Structures are given as C-alpha cells and as structure tokens.
Amino acid sequence: MLPIPNLDDRRYADIVSKARKSIPSYFPAWTDENAHDPGITFIELFAWLTEMQQYYLNRTSLAHEKKFLKLLGTRLGDRQAAVSELHLSELVKPRRLMAGTKFIGNEQVFETVNTHWLIANQMEKVLVQHGHETQDYSAANSSAKVSFDVFGAEAESGNRFFLGMNQPFFTEVAQSIYIQLADPDAIPLRLPAQDEAFVPSARVEWTYYGFVEESEEAQWMPLHIVNDETAHLSFSGRLHFQIETPMKPRTLLSAFDQMRYWLCCTVVEEGYELSPRVEQFSFNTIPIVQQDTRSVVLEFTSTGEGTQQLELMHELSLSGLIEVQLGLEEGCFYEWEAYEAQRDEQTGAMQVILSHEQLPVAIPAGRRIRCICYAREFEEDRRLGTSNGLPGQQFEITEHVLPQSLMIQTSAYDDAGKRIWWDWELVDDFDHSGPSDRHVRYDADQDLIVFGNHEQGLIPQVHCEVRVVQCRRCAGEAGNLSPHVITEIAPDQSLSTAIQVTNPVPSVGGREAETMKEAKLRVLADLNRPTRMVTAEDMAALIKQAPGVRVARVHVIPQYRKGLMHYPRRKAAGEMTIVVVPYSHQKKPVPSQGFLSTIRKYLEPYRLLGTEIHLIAPAYIEITVHAVVITEPHLVQQKEKVEQALYHLLTPLPDAQDGKGWAFGRTVYKGDIFGVINSIPGVTYVQEIWLEAQGRGMLQEEGGDIRIPPYALVCSGVHQIDMISRADT
Incomplete structure (x- = not known):
C-alpha cells in the first residue's frame, strides 16, 4: 500500500517566515516589515487560514470524499458486467432457451438475460436489388467482417434486399433476426437510451412471401413487427417479428433455382445519411452478460383461482432448488409449502402448481406469489448468520456480487408462531434512514452486509436469520473477452451439448468498481x-x-x-x-x-x-475553378495533382489531413486558389484563374471572388485546369 501523504507538514511560524522572506522579490518597495504594518497583519491572517486548511485537509478520509461526491449528486460507480452476443448453430429442432442459461469462455461464466425462441432455420440466400440490378451477397453474409450495402450505395426509395431460408417460420410465435451493421470508425455513435426520442432518417417495410389469410393464393404479405431494435436499420440489433399466415416457398432470379422461404425489406422513405452496411444477418444470436446467478426471485400475481400454474422461465428453476413465498403485506412473505413442481416437456419450463386440494382456501386475487430459485451449492452460503440484536451488525458474503442484484431477507414469527420473511431495501448509506426503515447497506470493498443502529436504519430482531434471496456474481474487467472465445455450454444446463456456440463480437463493458481518483476525474468532466x-x-x-x-x-x-x-x-x-x-x-x-x-x-x-x-441543413455552393497553370515539364501530364489540391481545399467535411473543411460562410477568394496551386511542387506560376459558382444565396463580386451565405459551405465542381510547360512559354 502506498504511504498516505502528510498534508499538515508546515507550522504557522514556517508559513509566516517564508512569506516575509518573499517580500523583497515580489514587492521591493515594501520596506517596513514590522508587526505594526497592516501588510504583516494580513500575512499572519492568511498564514493562520492556510495552517487551519492544511489541518482539515489532512483529516479528510475516504468516507469524507464519498460524502462530498454525494453533495455533488453522484457516487462511486459499482462493478459492471461485460456484455456480448452469442450465436448458436447446429440446432436440430426449435426450442426455447431459458433466461439464466450459462456459457463459459476463458473460465468466465456468461448468461442469457431473457428467454429466447431458437429456430432451426438456415439462411441460404441474401440478395440485394437496387435499380435493375440484383446481386448475391450470400457468401459475404457467411464471412466474418465482410460488409455490404443492403440497399446499394445510395439507398434510394424502392431498393430492397431478400433473405432466403430453407425452412418456414412458425406462425404466431415471436422470432427474431440479428442484424450486425458495420460501424464506421470516423465518428462514434451513441445509442439512444430508453427515455430518449429517436426519429429514423429513413423508413423500411418488411414483408414475407406467404398465403393470403383464408385462401390458397400467395403474395408478399406485411410482416408483423413486434420490436425493431435496429430502428429501421439505423443500429445493430434484433428484429422481433411474427408470421401471421403460413409461408410459401418460391424461386427468385431464376426459375431453376432452389425453392426457398423469403423475407423482403424495402426502402419506402429514403433519407439515410449513410447507406446501411451489413456484416451479417443471423438467426439464434442472443444477448449475454458476464454474470453467474446464484439465486433469483421470480414474481407472480395470484389470479384467485383454486388451481394456479406458475411457469418459471429460468434455468435455475431446472438445475437448482425452488422455494415458494406468499405475500402478506408490502415486503412481508409467508413460506408456502403446498405446491408441486414439475417440468413441462413441451415448453421445457418448470411448472409450479398450487392446487385447491392442497390449499385450505384459494389464494386471494392480486396477492403476490414469489418463487425463489437458487443453486444447490449455494444453499448454505445464502444463509449469512443470525442477528444478535445489536446496532451496526455486519455479515460477510462469500461471493463478489453485483450490488444492484442483491436482495436480503430476515426471518420473524407471527403471533401464531408461523415463520415469515421480511425484505430489506438496499441503500448507499443510512443518511436518510429512519429508526423503522428496513434498510441495509452493501460494502463492496469488504463484501459485507451492514445493518443500521435503530436511529438510522432498523436493527434486525434478535435470533432472526439473515439470508440472501437474490444475487449475481460478476468478474468485472476479466469478463472483457475477444471474439470466438465463449464456446462452451456450462455443465448441468438443459441445453444440448451438440449445439455449437460462439461469440461473433467481443464482450465489452466490464469494469471494476470505480476508484475515488476515477470518480474525481469523472465529476470534473461532468462539471465541464x-x-x-x-x-x-x-x-x-x-x-x-x-x-x-x-x-x-x-x-x-x-x-x-x-x-x-x-x-x-x-x-x-x-x-x-x-x-x-x-x-x-x-x-x-x-x-x-x-x-x-x-x-x-x-x-x-x-x-x-x-x-x-x-x-x-447547410446550403452548398458548388465552385468550379478554371485555371491556366505554368509548370515544370514533368508536371504537364499530372493535372490530377492540381485537381486533388482543389478538392482538398473546397470540401465541406473535415478530412484526414487537417480535420477542418471549408469554414461556414467564408468568402471564396481567388487568392486562396492561387495559394493552393502555387504550393504544389513543380508549379512555376498561375497564369490565369476565374471562378464559377452555382447555388442559392451566393454573390460573385466584380473581382471574381464568391461570397456565400453564413449558413453555406462550398464543394468542388468539375475543375477545368490547363497545364502548360514552362519550356513552351
């Protein structure tokens, strides 16, 4: 550990002495340095303030700095889990993939966050049609990091692409296609948050070739879009959809081609600033996160019926243990033992059945039902200990967990002697906690659960059990992996080991808990x-x-x-x-x-x-340069050098050379053109120049310069350059 610096290392007399010795160098006219001089009084005053400030600064601890951050409306960042995409192949038949299914890469555990429907379809054809041309990009779609324009270079209205599959999609079942777009490195893109509005630049329409409802005729039918994460192919993401009528196979391009099932995407409103470039269309590509769920809480609401069936769509419900709780009031639950758990072979989910034969009365409608699923090896570790009734109790957690995933319960007994469990709310500190608030704090540095002191935060009752009902482990930065590293299915999962898995993109975003130094730099950036x-x-x-x-x-x-x-x-x-x-x-x-x-x-x-x-939007003034240039003999046939210099000067966008571009509203002077041509090696002199301009709002002055509006930029036209050898003049 680095030594803690001593900030209180100068005494009051030392500060005064140093200040008085500096007087001749800063103020030579100041000759009276006796105690009666008002300037000496000010030196002594500020020396005292400096000495006191040093004293307080030297006593500032990490706890003080955390409070200062809180005053600024922020806190130290928690450990974050890496995220990635996982592609599954070699599926024999469709099936559901449970949330919490575990995969392994470089000894790190990754999990699915939601339940997904996996299909056995294979994408065999990718055809792009723009204008009267149709191109086959099937091979490019199968290659890694080979991108192609799915609507052509301009993405005009009516351009489209087709996706051909070997099997039809199921009707009335939500399915998805993952669309990985190529991301240009020039300017990074910030994806919109859920509460931020985004309006796509263009609009596309998805269709499929299938039967018209209640008829035997087939045509291109509108595809029912459940959720478009790509926002009309603006970002990478999944297109969630449903097929409402059966699909029909057909051929495209050639009548001798194989019959396939087709989806089509058409530009109906053009406007893309960048025509979408796709790296890959794929099925069964799902989001995963680097975490290991040890215990999870699944919430349900009672329907009031005598027999109720709860479907647990989480992998821990299959491989772990299950506990059922019935809600009494806010944050209070009974243990419930009158249930049966069995796996549904059709859906693959665990079914928990609360039947009227096992219940004295039906569970009232609207009552909360909670199913706690936890790993078998976590059964002992989830019990943290027993309360001694003293303030400030601490319990150690044996796992490095994600704080936002943590849920704590303590036990108690009602008047009838029946055991109940109380939820405790996780807080950053007890500053706003009252004596009756069930608040608990997690100390991530020491992996401790900390309770209050009955003034700030309630103390758990004596002899009550303290346990974890939900938590997830996370490896932080260790979860940031390269592509094609996550290739194993974790043991004891319901997924067949014959299925091949890999991550086509790296896992990113994993980081350790934020240090105070990092937090200070972040706060300074936020303040600016x-x-x-x-x-x-x-x-x-x-x-x-x-x-x-x-x-x-x-x-x-x-x-x-x-x-x-x-x-x-x-x-x-x-x-x-x-x-x-x-x-x-x-x-x-x-x-x-x-x-x-x-x-x-x-x-x-x-x-x-x-x-x-x-x-x-900016207005564009197109500038065409007409010039007669006298050059050395070797440059006469290299007119493109002059043209390239003019294109570099008269450009609206920043380029790689100077990162600028033409300034808004700046007049185009003939002197600018003279200067850039004369700077080319081999140019002797410019004999003649005149400018031609096209665009609204511009004004050509008598001298030939072009004035443009303040909201306008310039771009190059087709320059007319005559090159004459110096030897011929």
Missing part, C-alpha cells in the same frame, strides 16, 4: 459538460452528444434566421440558427428530417425560455 444552451459552444457540444446520429460539423449563428438580409448589421433578437452537417459519404451531406427531429427533441430540455431555435 454543458447543461444549458447559453453560448454557441454549449449548443455545438450538446448537438454532438445527440443520440443515434453522427454529426460531422455544427455551426451556430446567433441572432439570425434564414433569409435575414444584411447580417450581422441587422439581427433577429432571441433567435438562433444552427446548421448541422451529418457524417456521410455523399458529396453534399444533407441531414434528413428524422435526423433534424432527433436533434431538435434532444435539445428541447436544454433550451432557454424565450429562445427560438432554427435547426437547418
């Missing part, structure tokens, strides 16, 4: 992050944080609206115009209405009252 649109810099920074969009450039024009003449002499008070340029491969990148709507909705909570914001 704008929370209101006050300055132009605030607006630009906030726009670049908008979810789901890649913003290449932002230009804020204060007190301006489009169409205002003689700006900046004339201004529009209380109005702001923001020009947004999306990241795109197009010559003139233009944001879609969905792109602008996403940014507008994101900015609304940050907008100052009374400020009107105009979010617009």
Whole structure:
C-alpha cells in the first residue's frame, strides 16, 4: 500500500517566515516589515487560514470524499458486467432457451438475460436489388467482417434486399433476426437510451412471401413487427417479428433455382445519411452478460383461482432448488409449502402448481406469489448468520456480487408462531434512514452486509436469520473477452451439448468498481459538460452528444434566421440558427428530417425560455475553378495533382489531413486558389484563374471572388485546369 501523504507538514511560524522572506522579490518597495504594518497583519491572517486548511485537509478520509461526491449528486460507480452476443448453430429442432442459461469462455461464466425462441432455420440466400440490378451477397453474409450495402450505395426509395431460408417460420410465435451493421470508425455513435426520442432518417417495410389469410393464393404479405431494435436499420440489433399466415416457398432470379422461404425489406422513405452496411444477418444470436446467478426471485400475481400454474422461465428453476413465498403485506412473505413442481416437456419450463386440494382456501386475487430459485451449492452460503440484536451488525458474503442484484431477507414469527420473511431495501448509506426503515447497506470493498443502529436504519430482531434471496456474481474487467472465445455450454444446463456456440463480437463493458481518483476525474468532466444552451459552444457540444446520429460539423449563428438580409448589421433578437452537417459519404451531406427531429427533441430540455431555435441543413455552393497553370515539364501530364489540391481545399467535411473543411460562410477568394496551386511542387506560376459558382444565396463580386451565405459551405465542381510547360512559354 502506498504511504498516505502528510498534508499538515508546515507550522504557522514556517508559513509566516517564508512569506516575509518573499517580500523583497515580489514587492521591493515594501520596506517596513514590522508587526505594526497592516501588510504583516494580513500575512499572519492568511498564514493562520492556510495552517487551519492544511489541518482539515489532512483529516479528510475516504468516507469524507464519498460524502462530498454525494453533495455533488453522484457516487462511486459499482462493478459492471461485460456484455456480448452469442450465436448458436447446429440446432436440430426449435426450442426455447431459458433466461439464466450459462456459457463459459476463458473460465468466465456468461448468461442469457431473457428467454429466447431458437429456430432451426438456415439462411441460404441474401440478395440485394437496387435499380435493375440484383446481386448475391450470400457468401459475404457467411464471412466474418465482410460488409455490404443492403440497399446499394445510395439507398434510394424502392431498393430492397431478400433473405432466403430453407425452412418456414412458425406462425404466431415471436422470432427474431440479428442484424450486425458495420460501424464506421470516423465518428462514434451513441445509442439512444430508453427515455430518449429517436426519429429514423429513413423508413423500411418488411414483408414475407406467404398465403393470403383464408385462401390458397400467395403474395408478399406485411410482416408483423413486434420490436425493431435496429430502428429501421439505423443500429445493430434484433428484429422481433411474427408470421401471421403460413409461408410459401418460391424461386427468385431464376426459375431453376432452389425453392426457398423469403423475407423482403424495402426502402419506402429514403433519407439515410449513410447507406446501411451489413456484416451479417443471423438467426439464434442472443444477448449475454458476464454474470453467474446464484439465486433469483421470480414474481407472480395470484389470479384467485383454486388451481394456479406458475411457469418459471429460468434455468435455475431446472438445475437448482425452488422455494415458494406468499405475500402478506408490502415486503412481508409467508413460506408456502403446498405446491408441486414439475417440468413441462413441451415448453421445457418448470411448472409450479398450487392446487385447491392442497390449499385450505384459494389464494386471494392480486396477492403476490414469489418463487425463489437458487443453486444447490449455494444453499448454505445464502444463509449469512443470525442477528444478535445489536446496532451496526455486519455479515460477510462469500461471493463478489453485483450490488444492484442483491436482495436480503430476515426471518420473524407471527403471533401464531408461523415463520415469515421480511425484505430489506438496499441503500448507499443510512443518511436518510429512519429508526423503522428496513434498510441495509452493501460494502463492496469488504463484501459485507451492514445493518443500521435503530436511529438510522432498523436493527434486525434478535435470533432472526439473515439470508440472501437474490444475487449475481460478476468478474468485472476479466469478463472483457475477444471474439470466438465463449464456446462452451456450462455443465448441468438443459441445453444440448451438440449445439455449437460462439461469440461473433467481443464482450465489452466490464469494469471494476470505480476508484475515488476515477470518480474525481469523472465529476470534473461532468462539471465541464454543458447543461444549458447559453453560448454557441454549449449548443455545438450538446448537438454532438445527440443520440443515434453522427454529426460531422455544427455551426451556430446567433441572432439570425434564414433569409435575414444584411447580417450581422441587422439581427433577429432571441433567435438562433444552427446548421448541422451529418457524417456521410455523399458529396453534399444533407441531414434528413428524422435526423433534424432527433436533434431538435434532444435539445428541447436544454433550451432557454424565450429562445427560438432554427435547426437547418447547410446550403452548398458548388465552385468550379478554371485555371491556366505554368509548370515544370514533368508536371504537364499530372493535372490530377492540381485537381486533388482543389478538392482538398473546397470540401465541406473535415478530412484526414487537417480535420477542418471549408469554414461556414467564408468568402471564396481567388487568392486562396492561387495559394493552393502555387504550393504544389513543380508549379512555376498561375497564369490565369476565374471562378464559377452555382447555388442559392451566393454573390460573385466584380473581382471574381464568391461570397456565400453564413449558413453555406462550398464543394468542388468539375475543375477545368490547363497545364502548360514552362519550356513552351
């Protein structure tokens, strides 16, 4: 352990002495250094304040720093679990994959979070149709990290792709396809959170080839989309859907091709800034998280019927032990032993049956029913000990758990001597806990469960049992693995070992609990992050944080609206115009209405009252350069060097060389063109230059310079360059 520095290492007399010795070097005119001088009094005052500050700083502990973080509205971050995607293949028949199914990679345990329906379909064909061309990307879809444009380079309306399968999908059963998009490294994309609005730039429509309802005719039928995580192919994710009528096989491209079952995706509203590039379409690719569930709580609500059947869709219900509790009041449960547990062979789930023959009376409707499923080897470890009735009790947990997954119960007995269990709420500290609050704190550094002192937090009754009813283990950073490392099914799982598994993408996001040093750096960054649109810099920074969009450039024009003449002499008070340029491969990148709507909705909570914001696309002025250039003889046939220099100068987007691009509203001077051409090695001089411009709002001056509006950028036209050898002049 590093030694703790002693901050209180200077005495009051030392501070005063050092300050007085510094007077001649800082203030040579100060000659009276006696005690009656007011300046000496101030030195002694600030020396005393400094000495006292050192004393208090030297006594600041980790607990104090945590309180300071709380005053800033934050806390130390918990350990986080890595997440990844798992692909399952070699399935013989469809089946359900339970939540909590375990897989192993590099000795780390990964689990499925939800229950998924696995299918035995194989994707045999991927066809892309744009215009009158149809291309087969089936081989590319089977290769790793080979991406292709699924709607062509432009993604125009009517472009489509087809997915051909060897088997039909089941009707009225939720199924999914995982779509892995290629992610350009130029500008990172922040995925929208659940509470953040996102409007896709384009809209697609999914169909399948199947029978018309209650007829024998087949045609392209609309696909019922349950949930589109890709937001119309804007991000990687799953497309959850249902087939409402049976599918019918057919051939595409050639009548001699094999009959297959088809899905089709068509662009119905164009507008993609970047045409979607897909790395892979795949079935049976599911999300997994690096954790090992030791105990899990499954909640149900009573229907009031005499016989009730509970379906436990968790792997621990099959491989572990089950305990049933019946809710009495908020946070209070009876142990319930009148039940039967048996596995349903059809669904693969564990069924818990509460029948009227085993119950004295039916369970009232609306009553909470809780099933606790836990690993067999965890049966003893989940019992933490017995309360001694003293304040500040601590119980050790033998597992490194995720704090957010922890649930604690203590036992008690009612007047009839029947055992009941009470839930305890997990809190960060007891600052707001009253003497009757069942609050408990988890100390992640020492793996301890800590109870209150009856002033801040209730003390468990003496002799009551303390146990864990839910917890998950996590390895933190050790869960960050490379692709194709998670390849094993954990022992004792209901999944067949004949199924092949692998992770096509790395597992990311795992980290250890945040240290105080990391928290301080994070807080400093948060304090510098704008929370209101006050300055132009605030607006630009906030726009670049908008979810789901890649913003290449932002230009804020204060007190301006489009169409205002003689700006900046004339201004529009209380109005702001923001020009947004999306990241795109197009010559003139233009944001879609969905792109602008996403940014507008994101900015609304940050907008100052009374400020009107105009979010617009940039105008583009196309500049064509006509030039006669005198060069050395060896450069006469290399006109492309001059053209490339002009393309690099007259570009709207930042490039890899200087990361800038043409400034918004900057006049195109002939001198700029002269300068860039003259800087090319081998150019002797520029004999003649004239500029040609196309675009709304521009003005060509008498000298030939091009003035552009403040919301405009320039782009290159087809430059006309005549190269003449110096020897021929």
